[in-house]
Amino acid sequence: MNRLETKHLTLSYDGTPIIKDLYLALPSQQITALVGPNGCGKSTLLRGLARLLKPRRGTVYLDGAEISKLSTKAVAKRLGILPQSPIAPEGLTVRDLVAQGRYPYQNWLQQWSKQDEEMVAWALDLSGMTEFADRALDHLSGGQRQRAWIAMALAQDTEILLLDEPTTFLDLAHQIDILELLLQLNQTQDRTIIMVLHDLNQAARYADNMVVIQQGEIYDQGRPKQVMTEAMVSNVFGVNSRIVPDPVVGTPMCVPLSRRTAGKELRD
């Protein structure tokens, strides 16, 4: 079952189309990685999927219903989004940030319930942030801060989680930390995870499904083993490479050789 789908989706910024007439179905309970070169439109696509950007044409469907016609609060109970490098006001504590994730479940009558309290505690625990709960965000390391934001998204308790480059600006240990946390969420809680990733090898290793975007269109999609080919890396990223199996888990791994010279080899 695919809970999130697009048909004819065209997204634009200031009149310039970034995503063009896109048909995409995102498989449920899987990890999907959106990859592509800078400026290909993958972040724009993610914002469009999360109804943060209004489509110029076409539609995003959530569980078969047009996402723009659902109440935004109802959407927020099913789909969470973590934008790229979000900034919190100085002095905000981790607990206060995570508590914001409960907003979709509250209203004028029901301000803060026992369940909200439990979900916040659960999210803090799962993301390993319980011991930092009362610290201000701006006093934490980059990796801890990112975990706090993910904890907020967890407290939102959505089956679908969209993340825009969750590992950017983190050192390797923290990158692995975040990706393992997302993998754990997917495997133990059946959450659907859709994320923009910069690192092809990380995408191939952690994703069940890879979507390669080139200039606003889908170049290819499917299992990393099918998608991650030398031809794809050459055509989309303009880099000559060898694809070898990862020596530990066997997923495809890209070893870049050199920058391709103006598409010569392919034409020959």
Place this chain on the structure above:
Amino acid sequence: MGLAVGVLILLLCVVGNLALGVSDIPLAEVYRAFVAYDGSTEHLIIRTIRLPRSLIATFVGAALAVAGAIMQGLTRNPVASPGILGVTAGASLAVVITTFLLNAESLGFYVWFAFIGAAITAIGVYFLGSLGPGGLTPINLTIAGAALTEFLSSITSGILIVSQQTLDQVRFWLAGSLAGRDLDLFWQVLPYFILGLLLALGLGRQLTMLSLGEDVAKGLGQRTIFVKITAAVSVVLLAGASVAIAGPIIFIGLIIPHITRALIGVDYRWLLPYAAIFGAIFLLLADLAARLLFQPQEIPVGLVMPLIGAPFFIHLVRSQVKR
């Protein structure tokens, strides 16, 4: 708990504001002026001069502080406030134009022009600020506000040079003064203060979310457009009503939110009510200082503000405004 203490201190300041002044009136007499009014000079001073003044200081202080806190949250700009972003200047110009053209006497009438002036300026600053390189950055917004303030103030000056009569009517008001308003005027703007404050306090939760960024707030299911419009209406009501009754009093909307944030934190559910209380206390004390410092001469409280505000503003710009 903290709020209760705040309210208590506020009440003490109101009492102090009633009791202290150029003519010494003992506390017992202040009390009797309310419960056993006998028409004596002292009672008259308390009821017709000092009471309106204290009430106005309380509400104007609260309104400007809350308006500043909202503006800083909405624009994510540490130096945003009704004064810096030109809203005060816009409302002032509107009041001066109204006085000049219509010779309006009734405050209930020209408060509407203050709202219109405040609203137009707010939209103008927003628009001008987004034209600069990089869009609506704190620095662009601040420059747009400064430019518009200068522009509007020069038109105000122009009108006052042309029309001696208008100048005479608004001279004291224009310096930002709480003196010489009778209680009637206060009752006329009170509903707008209350409406503006209620709107603002009702938005606390939403503003905290919005301060995490528009995408985060939208992603959590907030209708950000609705929140922003409501917040802007509240700012226009609070700043416009303040200007209409007390003239342009600047810097309070800048300073108080920062002090409140340092003491209370960044959650707007608490930040806003505390800012209201601190703003009221601050203006009551500043007004008292304006009354007592150069006895028997009084200076308008609007002239005291920059003495405290200007150094604070420079400190903020140096430490907090990033491109």
